[in-house]
Amino acid sequence: MELLNIKDLDLENKKVFIRCDFNVPMDEHSNISDDRRIRSAIATINYCLDQKCAVILASHLGRPKGEVVEKFSLAPVARRLNHLLKRDVVIAKDVVGEDAIAKAKALKSGEVLLLENLRYEPGETNNDEELSKKLASMAEYYVNDAFGVSHRAHSSVEGITKFFDNKHKAAGFLLSKEIQFFGKIIENPVRPFAAIVGGSKVSGKLEALVNLLPKVDKIFIGGGMAFTFLKQLGYDIGASLVEDDLLGEAQKIMDEAKKLGVKFYLPVDVIAAEKFEADSVIKIVTAQEIPHEWMGLDIGPATVRLYREGLNDVQTVLWNGPMGVYEMDRFARGSSKIANFVADSYATTVVGGGDTADLVQRVGLGEEMTFISTGGGASLELLEGKVLPGVAQLIKE
Template sequence: MRWKTLDDMEMGGKTVLVRVDINVPLQDGQVSDDTRIRRIAPTIHDILAKGGKPVLLAHFGRPKGKPVAEMSLRVTLPALEAALGRPVTFVETPSRAGLDALPADAVVLVENTRFTPMEEANDPQMAQFLASLGDIYCNDAFSAAHRAHASTEGVARLLPACAGRLMAAELAALEAALGRPARPVVAVVGGAKISTKLDLLANLTRKVDQLIIGGGMANTFLAAQGHGVGKSLCEHDLADTARAIMAGAAAAGCEIILPSDVVVAEAFAAHAPHQVMAIDAVPEGGMILDAGPETVARITAAFAQAKTLIWNGPLGAFEIAPFDAATVAAARAAAKLTQSGNLISVAGGGDTVAALNQAGVADDFSYVSTAGGAFLEWMEGKTLPGVAALEITD
């Protein structure tokens, strides 16, 4: 897969439509976490350095196709100006004449693209209107690339298009992890339910050498093998599905690693009385809340033999101590191997990012994606419309 980047585009005197993700959290009417805003700054600075005028397109919240005052992008202006170190012009209703009248080095933010139903419908009329505003399209919002919307897919097919710095970095990291990875490849998939990750599990068993399954979903696989899991979170009705996934993995030469020992408590509560026990010793009233030390040792040994690691989801109930122990220990082991140059590590998903931050190693992985749904769909092997629109086909 190939796509153009900012380096491939001549931007002098051009108006550049830049799709960004600044859908950031608010507290008391102010941006409370500006991570997403800071991550788009390099793209905007580079466009300005190349003589282009960046016009930012973005959504905010879920206004369901109509203007909602509290979902106006105007609220992001102070954080955006602080991250860029320059003023930003806010435009509610853009026009080409209005944009052309602004200084050549202006940075423009257009009001929420989802204030009209035409955006999410990928209406050709809206795509044409957006295209009329600029000369070049740059997508720097991988997190919205799984949506075929007017500002992510429609307009990309009407103008010369490229990936921004953040988008290009994300695509390069994911290509390195799943496209042409250094082997052996190990994947960690955790979380509560396998029902939400069936496509992901099926795709990974065909792509990786070892698949480590943790969290609540591991309980479903363990139950499918005949182990008692007490009153643990478990989708007993998906036992046949779990067995089918294991059979598919075996046929593909993918080893599935499940917990061999677990941390069991009688209540889902912080610092609840708990003990480590073998997987075949879980009592009927017990609740599996984390992987045990023997399992963690097996996981870290797999990491040590691997060249590439893909991680999505925690190994236990990491939100409450001490049931974050397995996730933290495994994450720190992966980070150490990454920093020593022995492992390419790519992680993504909301809970995963939170877990890595909790372990203090988010900055030590090769790449950590904040994209959520787009990251998952890429791992599932699905075509992302916003990425496909950027591909070079010749």
């Protein structure tokens, strides 16, 4: 899949609208706790500024649901951009209101304007054509560099592209890199190719698992989703998270893996607790014998050893979803140990955004991975074999 290239655009002395993904985590005092998504957009922004462009940046933050909510203001993002770009970043008071339109109109080459939170506008998530038209009217060129929301058919992602022809729109460097990386490892990986798939539910990963099976050599299952497979095998899983309506689908996946010769790994032991609390009593039990009222919240040490052994010869690793409830230290050990092993391997390692990216950053291994995606949901839809709405309009014909 070849995308329209930003370097093919005649940007000099023009206005360019860049859709970014500045949906960053903040603490209770509105301090940005992880600016990776902002830093990831700097290359595209700087490239446009080097072409003597006037740059209009747009992003959402959180889910204000079409209302102006102060805690979701992009003001902290503007301050961080000031620091990273080493130039003033003006923030508009609204999205397509009088202030934003006036500031966009007055913007000169080399200046940067950040619109307020796109989701302050109820039409953004509804892909409202009128909103798309107003956003498009601000600039002569459109660049999508927001991989993390490119699976959403929103006004600033999909709708806006219809107001620019192929000579006036393109993918930014980050979006191009994400699509290129996932395309390469899914279509032409160096083998053996392993997928580590975790997270809480099978339902969220079902299509991805089905699509990955013909492509991988090994699959390692962890997190809450493992218990649906374990229950289908007849194991006692206690009070662990399970999706009873997907037991049949779990069996189909295991049958298909066997048919294709894909090694399918499931936990052999788990860290179980009486309740999901930091001070709960915990113990290591086999995956077949989780006590009646107890729940499995992490993979156990034997599973860590088994998975490490299975990953020893792997040349490409795709990881999407943690191995346990990593947000609580007592149940983060399995994920942490797998992260350290993957980081130390010589394999090409691709982390599929969301919780897995957060986990890898928490344990200080972000720099050790080959590539960390900025989008959890978007990367998952790519793994499902879908063409993302925000990407479809940017494919070179």
